[in-house]
Amino acid sequence: xxxxxxxxxxxxxxVTDSLAGFAQAHxxxxxVNWRPLYVRRRGGTPPGQVAVVSGGGSGHxxxxxxxxxxxxxxxxxxxEMFTSPSAPQIAAAYRSAEAGAxxxxxxxxxxxxxxxxxxxxxxxxxxxxxxxxxVVDDDVAVEDSTFTAGRRGVAGTLLVExxxxxxxxxxxxxxxxxxxxxxxxxxxxxxxxxLAAGTVPAVGRxxxxxxPDEIExxxxxxxxxxxxxxxxxxxxxxxxALLEPICADLALEPGERVLLxxxxxxxxxxxxxxxxxxxxxxxxxxxxxxxxxxxxxxYVTSLDMHGVSLTVLRLDDALIDLxxxxxxxxxxx
Amino acid sequence: xxxxxxxxxxxxxxVTDSLAGFAQAHxxxxxVNWRPLYVRRRGGTPPGQVAVVSGGGSGHxxxxxxxxxxxxxxxxxxxEMFTSPSAPQIAAAYRSAEAGAxxxxxxxxxxxxxxxxxxxxxxxxxxxxxxxxxVVDDDVAVEDSTFTAGRRGVAGTLLVExxxxxxxxxxxxxxxxxxxxxxxxxxxxxxxxxLAAGTVPAVGRxxxxxxPDEIExxxxxxxxxxxxxxxxxxxxxxxxALLEPICADLALEPGERVLLxxxxxxxxxxxxxxxxxxxxxxxxxxxxxxxxxxxxxxYVTSLDMHGVSLTVLRLDDALIDLxxxxxxxxxxx
Numbered sequence: 001x002x003x004x005x006x007x008x009x010x011x012x013x014x015v016t017d018s019l020a021g022f023a024q025a026h027x028x029x030x031x032v033n034w035r036p037l038y039v040r041r042r043g044g045t046p047p048g049q050v051a052v053v054s055g056g057g058s059g060h061x062x063x064x065x066x067x068x069x070x071x072x073x074x075x076x077x078x079x080e081m082f083t084s085p086s087a088p089q090i091a092a093a094y095r096s097a098e099a100g101a102x103x104x105x106x107x108x109x110x111x112x113x114x115x116x117x118x119x120x121x122x123x124x125x126x127x128x129x130x131x132x133x134x135v136v137d138d139d140v141a142v143e144d145s146t147f148t149a150g151r152r153g154v155a156g157t158l159l160v161e162x163x164x165x166x167x168x169x170x171x172x173x174x175x176x177x178x179x180x181x182x183x184x185x186x187x188x189x190x191x192x193x194x195l196a197a198g199t200v201p202a203v204g205r206x207x208x209x210x211x212p213d214e215i216e217x218x219x220x221x222x223x224x225x226x227x228x229x230x231x232x233x234x235x236x237x238x239x240x241a242l243l244e245p246i247c248a249d250l251a252l253e254p255g256e257r258v259l260l261x262x263x264x265x266x267x268x269x270x271x272x273x274x275x276x277x278x279x280x281x282x283x284x285x286x287x288x289x290x291x292x293x294x295x296x297x298x299y300v301t302s303l304d305m306h307g308v309s310l311t312v313l314r315l316d317d318a319l320i321d322l323x324x325x326x327x328x329x330x331x332x333x
Numbered sequence: 334x335x336x337x338x339x340x341x342x343x344x345x346x347x348v349t350d351s352l353a354g355f356a357q358a359h360x361x362x363x364x365v366n367w368r369p370l371y372v373r374r375r376g377g378t379p380p381g382q383v384a385v386v387s388g389g390g391s392g393h394x395x396x397x398x399x400x401x402x403x404x405x406x407x408x409x410x411x412x413e414m415f416t417s418p419s420a421p422q423i424a425a426a427y428r429s430a431e432a433g434a435x436x437x438x439x440x441x442x443x444x445x446x447x448x449x450x451x452x453x454x455x456x457x458x459x460x461x462x463x464x465x466x467x468v469v470d471d472d473v474a475v476e477d478s479t480f481t482a483g484r485r486g487v488a489g490t491l492l493v494e495x496x497x498x499x500x501x502x503x504x505x506x507x508x509x510x511x512x513x514x515x516x517x518x519x520x521x522x523x524x525x526x527x528l529a530a531g532t533v534p535a536v537g538r539x540x541x542x543x544x545p546d547e548i549e550x551x552x553x554x555x556x557x558x559x560x561x562x563x564x565x566x567x568x569x570x571x572x573x574a575l576l577e578p579i580c581a582d583l584a585l586e587p588g589e590r591v592l593l594x595x596x597x598x599x600x601x602x603x604x605x606x607x608x609x610x611x612x613x614x615x616x617x618x619x620x621x622x623x624x625x626x627x628x629x630x631x632y633v634t635s636l637d638m639h640g641v642s643l644t645v646l647r648l649d650d651a652l653i654d655l656x657x658x659x660x661x662x663x664x665x666x
Binding site for chain 1: 548
């Protein structure tokens, strides 16, 4: 496959070079600890507040570091490209973010992340830091995948981070913030499509091969295979192929209210993302479901993959209040 | 060149299909008039406030419709893909947005836009609507271009829209808002690079051809040729090739303060954009220039072009106050 050019200096330093720019651009909101590497809310977690923390491999920007700040994450731990951060690295972030009320770790369901976040929780137990952990597995495309036992964690992660962060900001206890995150997890489902693969800088070529008229329905955010490859189709058909499994998984009923997230994978024009949003919304409304809140944009990307994912979250008044609460982060406010 | 897949239904309806989704996703902020087509701030311009209006060909999203809302644009007029909106369409938006204090039109310097925005101003003069117009020509890459006599208007447009919109929101007169916009124009300069071309849906193939190890320095936002094609280089070298002509054009001196905008062209991962931001900032600081404000992201795109542009705005206290003023739009807040 054709080589893909990148705006980088040394590929080995891409993650830290980029984070250095990120830290300077958002010095009013975040601060970076370099050894070990994590991003923390500027000034640390307010005393007595639960520290909501997340992390994982890089290449999905703005996830997670872009969501550090008031009303969302207390810290984010970036790994190397598509690679879990290490347990000592995660543990250092826990210690730094903890402010007397414990840590809620939001972990996407990938084998490396599950292992290292689990080990990190054990490491800080010795310091008497209480850690709860929730595992995001919102991708309804496939059970088990390249890097995953069970479902993958994808763009629903952003919603868990936002809502748990809002619960922490209003002063909920660790048990309450954790329950809030679990409530989101019980009511969220996602599925994505790729029209063209993203390119990991160190590889320099697209991560998988799609024919000139072929798309991958149910693709993962590391380019993992989805449910099937099929011929490229109009946006309405593709949207339906993503939305129907989501609605089935959530067992959505007429009269229910939802948040609809259309997430660009990094290489998709906003014009296409809004078009898909309109189609998905019309289909939900056709089922008697009301779209009460919306988000459209590049939030959980796969480098420069061309594609989108749909995420639907079943809403209730409590979730709406938390979604609407103030957020001040580099990527969401 | 290889065909590029798109998430669309009918290519002829792509702009309106996408706007329909946009309008639904942001119904709290904007409203769309379909015939003729324009996007207006929800509920219209507050009485007595200058209506700051902009528009131009589609394909650069979120520009301009994404910047309609409190503290920025009163209305935006989208043309077809890379095509100016018509004079009657623009005039209808002026009439709809005008709230007793006149209209400031912010026009990017392309031949079609200059013609049609000029005609629109004449059309509404008959209705006793005062229209002032400023022309954005911030691209220092080339004099005269494919669709342009003189310099092209590129990502600096966003800064003019934000700052003029803030002046209007605080109650400045039409003459004052216009002077504010001109002050930005006198102190802003931009230049871009393409690593790979974007694809207009109706064409289905990249708009220009770059060799596998070739980049276009000084590219326009419609893929117009820049200063030169050269071999692909490390990000630091590319950043320098963009920043030096900008600094020369602005005659930046040590001790001055600037806003630095790194703008993704639509297909560029955020990771690369932040990396370029860090490099550009270091170079500015190396010249004794202080980066006081920053913006990094996809704001003035060229569909799915892979590349970035740099924009530098010389700041003073008055501009900083206007930049920091509240903004509530779909794409910037």
